[in-house]
Amino acid sequence: MNHEQQLQLQAYLDGELSDRESRKVTDLLASNEEARNLFSELQFTRTALVENEPEFKLPESREFFWSKIQREIRQTEAAPVPTAAGVSVFAWLQRYLMPVSVVAVLAVIGIFAMSKSQPTQTAYAFGEIEALNGDMDSITFRSEAERMTVIYLYDNKPEVGAEVTSDSSI
């Protein structure tokens, strides 16, 4: 059995193969004892792990852990309000840009829904955006009611909850 076949066996176990590929693996399992043994090993290892994830308790009390989080949140939120000269857009871009607000996302959904309800309307073709700062991303949406295209920029560097940061492969 070659390495490719071994990986196919594993992919079959993980449900990652097409019907055609799966049939090849079942044929292999039917005819090859080594394949059957390896499949069995991969299977019991997977089952053992899936069903028995080790559990760990946070080694700090609820109050202490929360106090640290709360302090950190307050520190990060204690950012200065823009001053008069002050609405320094670039400073905001650099320091405070947060990911797209929920309103922006809701607007996109709303606009999408509106566009769906007006099938005869010609779709608006968005223009081009060239990002020259790798730390920032953008989302574009359009309000047909206001005939306004909005390009919302946000910081992608501390991206969490969705994607890993743009770092090298591990």
Added chain:
Amino acid sequence: MNRRSFLPKYLLWTACLTVGLYLAGSVAGFSADKTGKKIDIQLVWGTNEEKSPDETHKRLSAQETKKLRMFKWKHYFLVKRATVIIKPDVPTKKRLSEECEVQLKDVGNSMLEVELWGKGKLTRKIKEKVTKEDSVTIAGDAANDSAWLILIKEVP
């Protein structure tokens, strides 16, 4: 072909081409808006605060605020407003704050190329349709759950 017979032909073709190009350029220039487009740029601060910390910031009118109802903020303050005249393919830069500038260029077909400059560095280049009816707004989150917005539209 000897050198003497080639030269007059070459000169003739060059002259024709020059005249042709000049005429084509003139026609194109004539069809374009020679007086340029008048573009209105507004730097706006969106916030839930009742007042701006800067008294010079003027609250946007109810009508203008209504146009921004797609955003979540309750109040919008005008920080800076500027009107620029842009001519086809001629970039025009405008400073909106100490560190932020925008550069606008009419690239034809009602498309406007907007460059966002911060601290002297180009951070974003956007090409969007901007007409008297269609506007573009570039925005981003700012501190304390507020936002900055740059509203760009063509005015008559």
Added chain:
Amino acid sequence: MLTNQDYASQPDDLLVKSAQKGDMVAFEELVARHRDKIYARAYTMMRNEEEALDLSQEAWVKAWQRLVQFQGDSSFATWMTRIVINLCLDQIRKNKRQRTESIEHLDEELGGVERQMPVINPNPTEGLERGELRQRIDEALDKLSHEHRTVLVMHEFEDLEYKEIAKRMKCSIGTVMSRLFYARRKMAALLAGLKREREQ
């Protein structure tokens, strides 16, 4: 006004909605509810108590900052787990840049070792108490490299598909398959070895 008891009786989604409006007490209840799970995920990946504590704390702070983005497409716990995993992946990358790869590790990365390992038979986890099996798995996980442990965590504990793992680890699906294969084979061998040690 809600009392602490009221918060404790509310489901996650209502607490999230309150927290999205700025209610910190609601957020504290979410932290209290899921702090062990988030810490456990960080610890499983990092194998270092201090780093796991810092990263889980950071994950909660990030979650507060980005709570408005949570749309309820997944459970709050899943969303939180993804945050901490991403932070761990970043930390692993940073750590990796600082350490020198051992020859053994490179050999594992290049593949080949796992192909020479004999197939484990019979199942070394059979007949074990749940607590003991968990302990053995924990000990075995400790012996894996970060890359192999990460792929196992994401596949077996987070139930992510190859494609999604590849995206998060920024590598090819082929690399994910090889790493997963190696990690599973090594786990089987380690579990068998641990069993033998206990029996002696």
